[in-house]
Amino acid sequence: MQAKTRTLIKNITIVNPKESLLADILIEGDTIKQVSKNIQEKADIVIEGEGKHAFPGFVDLHVHLRIPGREDEEDIRSGSAAAVKGGFSDICCMPNTEPAIDNEGLVSWIIEEGKKVNLLDVHPIAAITKDRKGCELTEFGALKAAGCCALSDDGSSVADSLLFRRALEYATMHQMLIISHCEDSRLAANGSMRESYVSSKYGIGAIADISESLAVFRDIEIAKFVKARIHLAHISSFKSLEIIRNAKAQGVKVTAETCPHYFALTVEDVEASEFDANFKVNPPLGEKEDLLAVCRALKDGTIDCISTDHAPHSCSEKELPFENVPFGFIGLELSFSLSYTFLVKTKILTLNQLVEKMSYRPAEIIGLKNRGMIKKGFIANIVVADLNKKWQVTKESIVSKSKNTPFLGRTLTGLIETNISKGRQVYSL
Amino acid sequence: MQKHAEKWTKKHILDIASLSREEIEIVLSLATSFKEISERDVKKVPALRGKTIVNLFFENSTRTRTSFELAAKRISADVVNFSSSSSSLTKGETIVDTIKTLEAYHPDIMVIRINSSAALYCLKKFTQASIVNAGDGKHEHPTQALLDMFTVKEIKTTLEGLNVLIVGDILHSRVARSNIFGFQKFGSSVTVCAPPTLLPFNYGQSGAILTSDLDQVLPKADVIIMLRIQKERQGGLFLPTIREYVRDFAMTEERFSKLKKDCLILHPGPINWDVEIVSSLKHKVHPRILQQAENGLAVRMATLYLVGTKQK
Numbered sequence: 001m002q003a004k005t006r007t008l009i010k011n012i013t014i015v016n017p018k019e020s021l022l023a024d025i026l027i028e029g030d031t032i033k034q035v036s037k038n039i040q041e042k043a044d045i046v047i048e049g050e051g052k053h054a055f056p057g058f059v060d061l062h063v064h065l066r067i068p069g070r071e072d073e074e075d076i077r078s079g080s081a082a083a084v085k086g087g088f089s090d091i092c093c094m095p096n097t098e099p100a101i102d103n104e105g106l107v108s109w110i111i112e113e114g115k116k117v118n119l120l121d122v123h124p125i126a127a128i129t130k131d132r133k134g135c136e137l138t139e140f141g142a143l144k145a146a147g148c149c150a151l152s153d154d155g156s157s158v159a160d161s162l163l164f165r166r167a168l169e170y171a172t173m174h175q176m177l178i179i180s181h182c183e184d185s186r187l188a189a190n191g192s193m194r195e196s197y198v199s200s201k202y203g204i205g206a207i208a209d210i211s212e213s214l215a216v217f218r219d220i221e222i223a224k225f226v227k228a229r230i231h232l233a234h235i236s237s238f239k240s241l242e243i244i245r246n247a248k249a250q251g252v253k254v255t256a257e258t259c260p261h262y263f264a265l266t267v268e269d270v271e272a273s274e275f276d277a278n279f280k281v282n283p284p285l286g287e288k289e290d291l292l293a294v295c296r297a298l299k300d301g302t303i304d305c306i307s308t309d310h311a312p313h314s315c316s317e318k319e320l321p322f323e324n325v326p327f328g329f330i331g332l333e334l335s336f337s338l339s340y341t342f343l344v345k346t347k348i349l350t351l352n353q354l355v356e357k358m359s360y361r362p363a364e365i366i367g368l369k370n371r372g373m374i375k376k377g378f379i380a381n382i383v384v385a386d387l388n389k390k391w392q393v394t395k396e397s398i399v400s401k402s403k404n405t406p407f408l409g410r411t412l413t414g415l416i417e418t419n420i421s422k423g424r425q426v427y428s429l
Numbered sequence: 430m431q432k433h434a435e436k437w438t439k440k441h442i443l444d445i446a447s448l449s450r451e452e453i454e455i456v457l458s459l460a461t462s463f464k465e466i467s468e469r470d471v472k473k474v475p476a477l478r479g480k481t482i483v484n485l486f487f488e489n490s491t492r493t494r495t496s497f498e499l500a501a502k503r504i505s506a507d508v509v510n511f512s513s514s515s516s517s518l519t520k521g522e523t524i525v526d527t528i529k530t531l532e533a534y535h536p537d538i539m540v541i542r543i544n545s546s547a548a549l550y551c552l553k554k555f556t557q558a559s560i561v562n563a564g565d566g567k568h569e570h571p572t573q574a575l576l577d578m579f580t581v582k583e584i585k586t587t588l589e590g591l592n593v594l595i596v597g598d599i600l601h602s603r604v605a606r607s608n609i610f611g612f613q614k615f616g617s618s619v620t621v622c623a624p625p626t627l628l629p630f631n632y633g634q635s636g637a638i639l640t641s642d643l644d645q646v647l648p649k650a651d652v653i654i655m656l657r658i659q660k661e662r663q664g665g666l667f668l669p670t671i672r673e674y675v676r677d678f679a680m681t682e683e684r685f686s687k688l689k690k691d692c693l694i695l696h697p698g699p700i701n702w703d704v705e706i707v708s709s710l711k712h713k714v715h716p717r718i719l720q721q722a723e724n725g726l727a728v729r730m731a732t733l734y735l736v737g738t739k740q741k
């Protein structure tokens with residue numbers, strides 16, 4: 001048998017959820033063999049880490065890979081490449097595809113496709129209801145056996161409260177996680193941006209913040225009632241966070257994620273962009289009060305993790321007036337730098353807390369073992385970043401098939417230089 | 430005319446909100462000169478000879494389109510009309526494609542009407558031409574507000590210190606949004622009156638006073654703009670019935686009797702008689718509304734001239 005590849009990272013600041021330390025990391029095969037100062041062992045590859053930081057590989061619970069169906073916008077190869085450039089070692093892909101990922105065949109096909117590309121682990125999320133129609137439950141047990149990591153009808157809420165109750169109840173039997181896209185679709189109908197003075201001034205179809213918080217409240221109440229776990233996707237508003245904070249205090253098994261744009265942008269940015277289609281996202285960008293609440297909730301733990309809601313769209317789809325374009329933009333390549341720039345540099349989170357939000361907690365939420373820390377015996381998912389580097393977001397810098405992001409032209413701090421996934425260097429600058 | 434054009438710096442007229450009071454004054458004063466021309470025997474001036482104007486209407490509006498077309502012809506521009514029903518554009522893609530196609534003819538000005546709010550900020554990126562907003566969704570309808578202001582100034586001799594009342598479907602009205610900003614720039618006070626379902630969210634920041642009590646605000650008004658109610662607003666979501674709307678918001682004989690003697694009633698048209706205004710008041714308000722149409726022509730000549738001569 002061939003000897004396992006050994007990689008040694010020297011003199012690097014290792015950032016773990018609870019503490020940081022300056023040390024060396026020895027990787028053997030796909031595992032972290034040793035973390036300590038002055039490791040003298042021989043290695044095949046030596047990376048000099050002086051002045052750099054090492055993070056446990058990031059885990060994204062919310063990615064739209066667009067497969068099957070819209071391979072023109074993203075596919076498993078481009079999506080994986082974007083993810084490893086962004087420092088991810090595990091991504092979970094949403095089932096709102098064409099056709100929807102609602103059966104074992106598609107679940108195992110995606111896992112296989114991910115393995116073929118072999119850059120990182122792709123974990124499919126399966127639909128809660130058949131064809132995401134909100135009428136009948138999918139076969140949770142079989143889907144889990146095929147390897148899906150969670151269930152979600154992302155793109156819409158399961159509007160039927162009874163069906164959603166049954167979904168949460170049934171999922172407990174298989175210890176499966178339900179991820180809810182919280183939105184009251186009636187209240188959000190025909191909307192393109194958050195209902196605010198800006199939407200009123202420009203007559204833009206608007207989505208009230210209560211369309212999110214009402215759904216958050218309903219979902220939490222149902223989860224509490226049936227004693228199920230629930231994970232709430234892309235939380236964006238002050239009102240939702242108040243409800244989640246309160247539920248957590250009562251011991252409800254609820255976890256929540258937000259996305260970088262909710263702590264970086266507001267409706268004012270939508271106006272300043274002159275309604276650039278790249279600023280249209282669902283849930284929509286909120287008011288300053290919402291942005292501050294998201295920051296506070298990240299700090300106090302009301303929000304468990306940062307996901308991207310990476311939503312590629314082709315240029316022709318985004319080259320249209322604001323009200324005529326679909327929601328969503330890409331995020332995989334920017335998430336770390338945005339989080340570092342908007343949360344750590346501003347002293348809202350420490351680097352350790354950031355690692356908790358981007359690596360440790362998301363891995364824990366979907367039950368990935370031995371991930372989220374740089375520690376002996378853990379899987380060797382390690383990201384090396386230069387936190388002093390500033391870089392500009394340009395279309396040319398983006399490897400995703402789609403270039404739609406509201407951060408084009410922005411200068412961000414913190415650049416990922418190397419991504420090691422299961423001991424293999426899968427990206428380097 | 431020359432001196433007006435020299436002071437003008439804007440390439441496009443996309444909204445009233447971003448125009449300054451001085452810029453609005455330039456348009457209105459130039460419109461006065463053009464109105465005189467319209468009263469002559471020979472109604473045409475060579476102001477924009479050699480320029481090409483495309484009237485691009487993604488939403489049907491014969492009245493506005495005709496007004497722009499005639500305005501363009503009176504200042505000797507070549508006019509191309511392009512209409513496309515909004516239904517064929519639901520996919521959206523054709524909007525930008527159409528602009529790109531028309532761009533091949535090197536138009537100097539595009540007059541655009543579209544049913545998508547704030548769409549022109551996007552569309553301007555795809556053309557070298559100046560754009561004049563002829564109504565974009567629920568956002569703005571700048572030339573309508575300019576003609577309303579022109580008419581008010583003509584009759585009241587000033588735009589300052591007036592109490593302007595706008596009644597009706599504010600939420601869906603681009604005319605209201607343009608007028609609210611326009612009149613306030615001259616130091617007039619604007620009150621908007623509608624059922625709460627037809628008032629925009631958090632709209633106090635616009636500076637307008639918001640109310641649903643027409644009878645309380647009527648007696649103070651110097652100018653009232655009655656907005657057209659789309660019949661499809663009734664039935665559940667916004668209004669129970671038109672009858673119910675008439676009860677609280679129509680200009681009735683009784684309400685008319687409570688107005689200031691010199692209160693000026695305007696309506697962007699076409700009027701639903703017996704909905705916004707009872708038909709028995711026709712002889713009292715109709716002449717003013719016809720005057721508005723005539724002024725519309727002068728104001729549109731002025732806006733086309735200003736952006737047209739701005740162009741290099």
Ligand SMILES: [Zn+2]
Nearest residue numbers: 154155181233
């Ligand atoms: Zn979603």
Ligand SMILES: [Zn+2]
Nearest residue numbers: 094154155309
């Ligand atoms: Zn999503």
